[in-house]
Amino acid sequence: MSGAVVADLRRTVAELHGELIRNGLVAWTMGNISARVPGRELIVIKPSGVGYDELTASSMVVVDLHGTVVEGELSPSSDTATHAYVYRAMDWVGGVVHTHSPYATAWAAHGVAIPCVLTGQADEFGGDIPVGPFARIGGEEIGVGIVETLTGSRSPAVLMRSHGVFAIGASARDAVKAAVMCEDAARTVLLARTLGELTRLEQADIDALYDRYQNVYGQR
Ligand SMILES: [Zn+2]
Numbered sequence: 001m002s003g004a005v006v007a008d009l010r011r012t013v014a015e016l017h018g019e020l021i022r023n024g025l026v027a028w029t030m031g032n033i034s035a036r037v038p039g040r041e042l043i044v045i046k047p048s049g050v051g052y053d054e055l056t057a058s059s060m061v062v063v064d065l066h067g068t069v070v071e072g073e074l075s076p077s078s079d080t081a082t083h084a085y086v087y088r089a090m091d092w093v094g095g096v097v098h099t100h101s102p103y104a105t106a107w108a109a110h111g112v113a114i115p116c117v118l119t120g121q122a123d124e125f126g127g128d129i130p131v132g133p134f135a136r137i138g139g140e141e142i143g144v145g146i147v148e149t150l151t152g153s154r155s156p157a158v159l160m161r162s163h164g165v166f167a168i169g170a171s172a173r174d175a176v177k178a179a180v181m182c183e184d185a186a187r188t189v190l191l192a193r194t195l196g197e198l199t200r201l202e203q204a205d206i207d208a209l210y211d212r213y214q215n216v217y218g219q220r
Contacts, residue, residue: 009035009060010044010057011057012035012173013033013172014055014056014059014060016176017046017055018052019180020097020099020179023183026100029051029052032077033098034080034083034087034095035171036093042065043062043063044061045062046061047061047074047075048077050074059074060072066088067083079098079137082096082146082166083096083098086146090147090150094169094171095174095175096172098164098165098166099183100163101182104129104159104164104182104183105159107131107159107190108162111131112131113129114128114159114185115128115189115200117189117198117199118185120181122205122210123210124156126155126214128155128200129159130158132148132159132160133160133161134162135163146158157181159182165182167179
């Protein structure tokens, strides 16, 4: 069942974990990335408890959309049930990232959404970065909270209360970008708050910025 597509995704997902380190989003092994195999009911995900330096294409685990291992020698990430739930519930999602990145997790610890006070956040998130409910680790509760919070939201990232960040994207790379931008917004807005009260951007400006960035910005 392997095939070139799965082999490519194994390499991509293994390599993307380097971005979590380079962007300061993870401590020890506390962060994970997965990707959906296009057109298949399969996910490529990080193995549990393996250091980022040791991650290779062949150490990645392939699971089905219920988290059952299909291919791979190691156990999948302990967050696999959460990733799998998100893929089952959100057809368009091709990548999921989870981190406890420090600034965003500080907001999650307070259960406070990151207010949209900067154009960069309007571009990327189209508004506040929302807070999801507290959920115990282990079952599908976290996945349910993520899906409930992000369905109908423009934000590709959610601050799960007292836990950390889950980010989604059409691809694993997009989800990693959302996790990086979420941490960036969390850090800058926290710094800005130390200088005094903040004013949220006007909704019309947020809408215009989001539309331009999503539809016009970059190379077409
Ligand atoms: Zn976690």
